[in-house]
Amino acid sequence: MSLAISGSSTGVLDWPAAFKDALVTALVAGALGLFIVGFRTADFGKGLGFEYQFVDLAIACGVIFAGRFALSCARGGTSVVTLLLGAGLLAIALLAPLPSAFLRTVSGLAGVALLVAGTWTSVRGTSAGGGRIAALSAASDVLGTRVFPWFGAALLGVAVVLPFMPFADQKVMDLGILILTYVMLGWGLNIVVGLAGLLDLGYVAFYAVGAYAYAMLSTQHGWSFWMCLPVAGMLAATFGVVLGFPVLRLRGDYLAIVTLGFGEIIRIVLLNWTDFTQGPAGIGGIPSATLFGRVFAENAPAGGQTFHEWMEIPFSANHRLIFLYFVVLALALLTNFVTHRLRRLPVGRAWEALREDEVACQALGINPTNTKLTAFAIGAMFAGFAGTFFAAKQRFVSPESFVFIESAIILAIVVLGGMGSQVGVVLASIILIGLPEWFRDLGLYRMLVFGVAMVLIMVFKPRGLISRREPTIRLETGGGP
Numbered sequence: 001m002s003l004a005i006s007g008s009s010t011g012v013l014d015w016p017a018a019f020k021d022a023l024v025t026a027l028v029a030g031a032l033g034l035f036i037v038g039f040r041t042a043d044f045g046k047g048l049g050f051e052y053q054f055v056d057l058a059i060a061c062g063v064i065f066a067g068r069f070a071l072s073c074a075r076g077g078t079s080v081v082t083l084l085l086g087a088g089l090l091a092i093a094l095l096a097p098l099p100s101a102f103l104r105t106v107s108g109l110a111g112v113a114l115l116v117a118g119t120w121t122s123v124r125g126t127s128a129g130g131g132r133i134a135a136l137s138a139a140s141d142v143l144g145t146r147v148f149p150w151f152g153a154a155l156l157g158v159a160v161v162l163p164f165m166p167f168a169d170q171k172v173m174d175l176g177i178l179i180l181t182y183v184m185l186g187w188g189l190n191i192v193v194g195l196a197g198l199l200d201l202g203y204v205a206f207y208a209v210g211a212y213a214y215a216m217l218s219t220q221h222g223w224s225f226w227m228c229l230p231v232a233g234m235l236a237a238t239f240g241v242v243l244g245f246p247v248l249r250l251r252g253d254y255l256a257i258v259t260l261g262f263g264e265i266i267r268i269v270l271l272n273w274t275d276f277t278q279g280p281a282g283i284g285g286i287p288s289a290t291l292f293g294r295v296f297a298e299n300a301p302a303g304g305q306t307f308h309e310w311m312e313i314p315f316s317a318n319h320r321l322i323f324l325y326f327v328v329l330a331l332a333l334l335t336n337f338v339t340h341r342l343r344r345l346p347v348g349r350a351w352e353a354l355r356e357d358e359v360a361c362q363a364l365g366i367n368p369t370n371t372k373l374t375a376f377a378i379g380a381m382f383a384g385f386a387g388t389f390f391a392a393k394q395r396f397v398s399p400e401s402f403v404f405i406e407s408a409i410i411l412a413i414v415v416l417g418g419m420g421s422q423v424g425v426v427l428a429s430i431i432l433i434g435l436p437e438w439f440r441d442l443g444l445y446r447m448l449v450f451g452v453a454m455v456l457i458m459v460f461k462p463r464g465l466i467s468r469r470e471p472t473i474r475l476e477t478g479g480g481p
Helices: 015-038 054-075 079-095 101-125 127-164 170-195 204-221 225-247 252-272 307-311 318-343 346-356 358-363 368-394 404-417 422-438 445-460
Strands: 004-006 012-014 039-043 048-052
Touching (some): 015 054, 127 170, 127 318, 127 422, 170 404, 204 225, 204 368, 204 404, 252 404, 358 368, 404 422
């Protein structure tokens, strides 16, 4: 005989089934975490040995069991159980003397997630709460069409004045440069994925082409950053066209697999063609970007002049970071400007038509071949610009900087921000890139925070942070007889 309790609005909770589901989930998590958390190799002075952490693993499985059971209760309408378990896990994380930071982090994150889920379920289960949620959804649509353009202008203002703030030290500037780099990459991929609807999992390949183009042209032929920037962009666009031709007939998952393979081919070529790319050793000594030929260094090269000597100010290591910050900000704004202009041109409307229905797009007389190739080429060009900047900033490139996870992060920025939304890409970059880097002191646990943030965003905003935008062209319906 199964015990069941009526939910407020979502149905009946089968307690034995919920308990069994939570137990199976905890056992699976324990089996997967046995070799990751359960034990690890350590140096004990006399040689390597195993360091066992079975207690941590057992407590973590208990937290997973409680969390899974609480989520089942929330789905069944029993939000009180979810709220109580969430409060209990949060209290354990804050007050109990847990043996490791890993357990405190897991318990705290699980408690917060359960409190949010329980509160959301209880509010959604009432008629008044359902009305509030509908009103919030309508308000979100209004924000997406009216408020967010002003919000984007506010973000631009903050970005411009950030280097002049009192707290803008080297860490802040490095973080700002990193976020803007991913904003630029996200806007470039947004052309391919958000506007044209072509799922590209190998976007990092064009990023690598731009970086290596500048690295080799500058170190072997003495080209400057500003000379290499358009050349690297054109070279990356050429690779975009090369990728576009084999995938003209592919859609969906098949397109994703081919683009993923293209990205891996580029990385393997960079790794193994040692005579050309220096292989896994990478290319070092890459010159940084200069301002009218003035270098950002303490001592001037032979026949050159430094920036601080030119400006007659004391030398500061922050000058180079501020200059690079404004360079990547200008490149990102150029990407945004070109994207906005293209969306209002026939090619931009063709991208959106292709995204909605390729068959109907072709029936309207739009050439899908040219449409796909232009999307791949223009998106790849901006990735090439970003790669050139990356090489100039790091002054060293290697194949390890262009692995698949980079493409996945850029795609996650586009999807979580809202496909087709420019401001959404900025917000997603701040959340997915800025927060993990800012909390780097948490070590490996920052990736746990990263994963929880992605899950929460996709649960509560499955279409992205900004899921609505103004259409490129609006058809006005005029009155008539």
